Amino acid sequence: MGNVAEATPGQELQIAQRAGWRSLLAQTEIDPRLFGMVAALGIILVGFHVISGGTFLRPANMVTLGIQASGIAVIATGMVLVIVSRNIDLSVGSLVGIVAMVYAELMANWLTALGIGVDFPFRWAIALAIGIGVGAAFGALQGFIIAYVGVPSFVVTLGGLLSIRGLVWYLSEGAAVTGLDPTFELFGGGGSGSIGGTLTWGVGIVGSLAIVGLLFQNRRRRRQFGFPVRPLWAEVVLGAAACAAILGISAFMNQSFFAQRIADQINAQTGAPAGTPVSAGFPYPVMILVVVTLVVTWLATRRRFGRYVYAYGGNPDAASLAGINTRMTILKTYVIMGVLCAISAAIAVGRLNVATLDIGQSYELYVIAAAVVGGTSFAGGIGTIPGAVLGAFVMQSLAYGLAYIGIDSPGQNVAAGIVLILAVALDAWTRRRGTRTTR
Amino acid sequence: MTTTAETGSPTGGVSSGPIVEMRNIRVSFGGVHAVDDVSIDLRPGEVVGLVGGNGAGKSTLMKVLSGAQRPDSGEIRINGEPVAIMNPRDAKKYGIETIYQTLALADNLDAPGNLFLGREMTTAVGQINDSAMEDQTRKVMGRLNPNFKAFKKPVVSLSGGQRQAVAIARAIYFNARILIMDEPTAALGPGETAQVRNLIKQLKNEGIAIFLVSHDIHDVFDLSERISVMYHGRIVDTVNKNDVTTDEILGMIILGKAPGKLTEKDIADIKG
Numbered sequence: 001m002g003n004v005a006e007a008t009p010g011q012e013l014q015i016a017q018r019a020g021w022r023s024l025l026a027q028t029e030i031d032p033r034l035f036g037m038v039a040a041l042g043i044i045l046v047g048f049h050v051i052s053g054g055t056f057l058r059p060a061n062m063v064t065l066g067i068q069a070s071g072i073a074v075i076a077t078g079m080v081l082v083i084v085s086r087n088i089d090l091s092v093g094s095l096v097g098i099v100a101m102v103y104a105e106l107m108a109n110w111l112t113a114l115g116i117g118v119d120f121p122f123r124w125a126i127a128l129a130i131g132i133g134v135g136a137a138f139g140a141l142q143g144f145i146i147a148y149v150g151v152p153s154f155v156v157t158l159g160g161l162l163s164i165r166g167l168v169w170y171l172s173e174g175a176a177v178t179g180l181d182p183t184f185e186l187f188g189g190g191g192s193g194s195i196g197g198t199l200t201w202g203v204g205i206v207g208s209l210a211i212v213g214l215l216f217q218n219r220r221r222r223r224q225f226g227f228p229v230r231p232l233w234a235e236v237v238l239g240a241a242a243c244a245a246i247l248g249i250s251a252f253m254n255q256s257f258f259a260q261r262i263a264d265q266i267n268a269q270t271g272a273p274a275g276t277p278v279s280a281g282f283p284y285p286v287m288i289l290v291v292v293t294l295v296v297t298w299l300a301t302r303r304r305f306g307r308y309v310y311a312y313g314g315n316p317d318a319a320s321l322a323g324i325n326t327r328m329t330i331l332k333t334y335v336i337m338g339v340l341c342a343i344s345a346a347i348a349v350g351r352l353n354v355a356t357l358d359i360g361q362s363y364e365l366y367v368i369a370a371a372v373v374g375g376t377s378f379a380g381g382i383g384t385i386p387g388a389v390l391g392a393f394v395m396q397s398l399a400y401g402l403a404y405i406g407i408d409s410p411g412q413n414v415a416a417g418i419v420l421i422l423a424v425a426l427d428a429w430t431r432r433r434g435t436r437t438t439r
Numbered sequence: 440m441t442t443t444a445e446t447g448s449p450t451g452g453v454s455s456g457p458i459v460e461m462r463n464i465r466v467s468f469g470g471v472h473a474v475d476d477v478s479i480d481l482r483p484g485e486v487v488g489l490v491g492g493n494g495a496g497k498s499t500l501m502k503v504l505s506g507a508q509r510p511d512s513g514e515i516r517i518n519g520e521p522v523a524i525m526n527p528r529d530a531k532k533y534g535i536e537t538i539y540q541t542l543a544l545a546d547n548l549d550a551p552g553n554l555f556l557g558r559e560m561t562t563a564v565g566q567i568n569d570s571a572m573e574d575q576t577r578k579v580m581g582r583l584n585p586n587f588k589a590f591k592k593p594v595v596s597l598s599g600g601q602r603q604a605v606a607i608a609r610a611i612y613f614n615a616r617i618l619i620m621d622e623p624t625a626a627l628g629p630g631e632t633a634q635v636r637n638l639i640k641q642l643k644n645e646g647i648a649i650f651l652v653s654h655d656i657h658d659v660f661d662l663s664e665r666i667s668v669m670y671h672g673r674i675v676d677t678v679n680k681n682d683v684t685t686d687e688i689l690g691m692i693i694l695g696k697a698p699g700k701l702t703e704k705d706i707a708d709i710k711g
Contacts, residue, residue, distance in 0.1 A: 225574045227590075302566045304559050307548075311556055314547035321507055321543045322557035323528035381547035 028234040033375050033430070037390040041397060048401035056404055059256035063283055065393075065400045067189040070285035071347045073392035075363065076370040077296040078340040080388045081306075081333045083371055084313040086380035087146065087153035089334065091160030092367055095138055095341035096360025097168045099131045100348055104355030105171060106130060108179035124183040132342040138164065139338020143331035161364065168357060178354045188351030189283030192262045197254045200281025203290075204250030208243040215239050254279040285347045289389070292343060296336070297385045305332060313381035369395055369416065373423040395419070456519060458483050458648045459504070459535075459617055464513035466499050473499040474510070475672035481617065486639065486649045487677075488659035491669035492692055497652045498540070500669070501619045504650070505537040506530035517617075528557075534616035538623055540652075542606040546595035550587075551576040553594055554609045579608045583638070600631035607638065611647075618642065621652045636662060656685050670695030 025032060049056040075092050082089045106127040116123060142160050146153045186193040195203070215235055222229045230238075256279070257263065263278040272278075300306035308329045312319040320326050344363070349355050374391025376383030398419060402412045457480040466474040474496045481487050489497050502508035504515065506527040515522055517533045524530050530537070544553050551572040560568045560575070573590055580587045584604040594602055603626065610618055620639070624632040639662050643649060653659050659666055660680060667677040668691040676697040678688075687698040694705055 221570050225570050227570070227573060227577075304561070304565075304567060307552065307556075307559060307567060311545040311548055311552070314545035315543065317541070318543040318545045318553075318556070321505075321527050321537070321539065323506075323526065323531060324557050381545070 027231055028238050029230055030238070031384065031387075033427075034384065034387055034390065037374065037387060037394065041390060041394050044394065044397045044401060048397075048404060051405050052401075056401060059252060059254075061400075061404070062252070063189070063194075063256050063280070065396060066286045067283050067347075067351065068400065069393045069396035070189075070283075070289040071344045071351075072363065072366045072370055072396065073289050073389045074292045074344045074347070075337070075340050075367045076374070076388040076392050077293055077385045078333070078337045079367050079371040080374070080376050080383045080385050081296070081300060081309050082153075082337060083368075083376045083378060084381060084383045085309045085330055085333055086313055086316070087330065087333070088157060088368070089142075089153065089337050090157040090364045091138075091142060091164060092337065092341050092344075093360040093363035094161050094164035094168070095135055095338060096345045096348060096363055097358070098138070098164050098171065099135045099342040099345035100355045100359045101168050101171045101177065102134050103127050103131045103184070103345060103349050104177035104180060107181050107184065108177050118181070124181040127181070127184065128342075128346060131345065132339055135338035135340075135342030135345070136335050137338065139334040139336070139341075140331065143334030146334065147327040147330035165361075172355070172357060174357070176354050176356045180349065180353055184346070185350050185353055186284050187288070187346040188349070188353070189285040189347070190351055190353075192258065192265075193285075193350070194256075194258070194280035194283045195287060196266075197279025197281050200250050200254050200279065203282060203287070204247045207246045211242045211246070212239050250281070253281050256280045285351070288343060288347065292340065293385060293389050296340075299336075300385055305329065309333060310381055315381075366392075366395065369420050373420060375427060377427070391423075457481060457516075458518055460514075460516040460519075461500070461504060462514045462516070464500065464503055464515075465511045466496075466503060466508060467511055472672045474503070477513075477669070477672070477674050479667055479674065479677065481648045481650060483616070483648050484643055484646045485665070486643055486651050486663045488663035488666040488680075489650055489652045489669065490654070490656065490659055490666060490688065490692055494671075495669040495692075496672040497669050498621055501537070501621060501650060501652055504530065504617075505535060505619055507537075531558075531613070534614065535619065536610035536613060536615035536617070537619040538606050538610050538621060540622040540625060542602055544594050544602060544606060547593050549589075549591050549593055550580065550597075550605045550608075551590060553605050554579070554612060556609070558613065575612070576608070579612050580604065583608055584634070599626045600628065600634075603627060603631065603635070607635070611642065615647060618647055618649045619652070620649060622654065623651070624653070624655065624658060632658075656688055660685060660688075668692055 025035065045057060075096075079089060079092070107123070111120070111123060111127065112118070116126065120126075138160070142153075142156050145151050145156050185191065215238065219229050219235060229235075257277045258266065258280045260275065260277075263276065264274045266272075266278050267274055267276050300309065308319060308324045308326070311322070311324065312326050312329060316326065319329075341360075345360065348359050352359070370392035371383065371388040372378075372391070373394055374384070374387035374389070376388060395416060398415055399412045402415055403409075407415070459481040460478075461480070462478045464474055464477045465472065477496070477500055479487070479489075479500070489501070491497050499508060503510045503513075504524065506524045506529050509525065515524055522529075522533060524533070524535075527537075545556060548556070551569065554576050555572045560571045562568050576590060580590075584601065587601060587604060589597055589601065594605055597605070603623070607623070610620075623635050623639075627635065636658070639649060639651070643662075651659060651663060663680055665677055665679055666683070666688060668675040668688065670692070673695075675691045675695050678698065683698055690696060690705055691698065696705065
């Protein structure tokens with residue numbers, strides 16, 4: 001495999017002909033694990049489609065599934081950083097709970113009391129900013145105790161899980177809080193909470209161009225330095241597959257439509273006759289997830305911070321001997337978790353349109369499961385952000401699919417638990433065979 | 440051809456003042472004196488071998504110099520100036536690089552990631568510049584180990600010699616003036632050991648000052664100008680290599696006695 005990676009352009013064809021499918025895959029430099037996850041997700045979706053007699057893979061179902069998975073996946077991206085650096089965060093569910101309650105209290109009571117009335121411009125954004133600040137502050141506090149005081153993260157965040165959930169009760173005086181800004185409800189993806197057909201195509205096209213551009217730029221840079229590059233066919237296959245996937249998903253999502261009541265409001269603006277269906281496209285929570293995934297992946301792979309997270313996970317001694325401020329690195333991972341919990345809380349509270357006392361309950365389990373199914377190793381140093389997002393979708397597809405074909409909630413939990421263990425067992429097996437890549 | 444070139448006197452010259460002086464260094468762990476009032480120095484272009492049994496305090500002493508261990512008391516001077524080395528970053532600032540016995544590599548990162556760990560090259564906007572780092576890694580590895588090709592693989596999948604090469608490359612890439620090598624050949628085969636020995640000679644000729652920590656008396660005799668022997672946290676003696684025999688050094692390591700104080704019986708015991 002080593003010499004395949006080093007192939008000069010002249011050797012490409014010869015090697016490609018000699019190689020089996022496994023080394024063909026290696027030449028595209030796709031993480032085989034990520035490839036496996038996409039395949040598993042596909043099998044699950046198609047499997048439920050067949051079992052349900054061909055009704056499961058409808059755009060409307062996929063919208064619901066996407067919204068449900070987004071709330072978990074957003075936090076899972078940060079959980080990767082936490083687990084990679086040999087820690088854990090059990091407090092995410094309670095953090096979602098407290099920030100959700102802060103959002104609701106702000107919009108229902110506090111902001112008005114401060115003279116920021118319901119018609120104040122960008123009122124929703126003020127609430128969002130404060131909520132994110134609250135999340136970051138809780139994250140920083142826990143991160144400080146873990147990194148600088150030296151209390152194990154399991155203990156600190158277990159304490160956080162209990163005490164922060166208690167604070168939610170005090171904050172709301174034991175009652176659910178309603179009265180959100182209409183704009184805030186868009187975060188939940190319900191009603192008019194989708195970006196619409198035109199923008200969905202725009203996202204698909206911009207995404208495709210970005211992928212082609214990145215592939216091209218990467219190849220040019222490697223050529224400049226005289227490094228070996230992927231064979232050209234692999235670049236083309238990779239680019240074409242990615243573009244087809246993005247545009248295909250965009251087209252598919254545009255087959256979901258706004259409720260006719262909302263569609264007619266849009267029709268009234270565009271001059272189309274009432275009753276014309278209007279494509280809804282991607283729901284806002286899914287778009288939020290896309291942005292979060294890109295940003296956290298960028299942090300993890302293109303910034304020093306991310307490099308230090310992985311280095312610490314791989315060998316904490318090596319990281320400190322290299323002069324890395326390991327404590328600050330750990331603290332930052334928890335600040336990021338706080339911010340991501342606040343974003344997830346916006347999705348949750350927007351979707352329910354009310355902050356209940358138990359909002360976010362047991363998120364920690366689903367988030368950790370998503371990260372682990374997505375290939376994050378508790379041994380530290382190994383895990384990818386796109387993997388965790390896929391992991392969240394795998395777990396959510398399973399739960400949603402089982403519910404769809406009429407399996408009750410206990411049955412869903414049994415299946416989820418078994419899949420979690422199987423995924424990690426498969427991981428251990430492939431790693432023993434040495435076919436794993438780290439990132 | 441002139442004969443003066445043949446003498447191989449290192450650039451910088453051993454006659455100049457010490458580049459490193461460690462004076463009266465003490466480190467204790469819960470009442471145990473790991474390093475007990477040790478003074479040692481090192482001149483440019485010189486290799487000082489630091490030998491001693493397990494737990495003699497060699498590694499702890501070197502950790503003080505590399506910033507991995509704070510001393511309880513004592514003074515470090517670089518080029519005659521007293522300096523405070525509180526952490527590894529400080530040490531690197533003074534041109535002190537260390538190759539640890541454990542290599543201190545992040546197993547999950549690739550060779551460029553490890554070589555530049557903590558000192559990543561970045562683009563104008565602060566993004567990690569992997570291509571530039573790979574380019575530099577290819578250049579420096581080309582010098583150390585021309586067969587090295589695995590630039591994109593996590594170092595956990597490399598051989599012992601390749602991992603060692605990455606650790607050495609990291610130490611010499613940043614223009615070290617002072618190099619600490621802790622058991623540099625312990626995990627290597629004969630061919631790779633010879634490579635490392637040649638490298639040490641080459642670095643010495645470039646004027647780099649080297650502390651060589653080793654169990655291997657032959658390595659130390661072959662490569663060092665002076666040899667310091669530690670025993671139970673103290674320096675037994677620092678001797679010129681040409682003034683002692685390997686037996687005398689062994690006597691110092693095992694019995695903690697300076698050469699003049701060895702008895703005939705001691706020497707007989709060592710030889711078994």
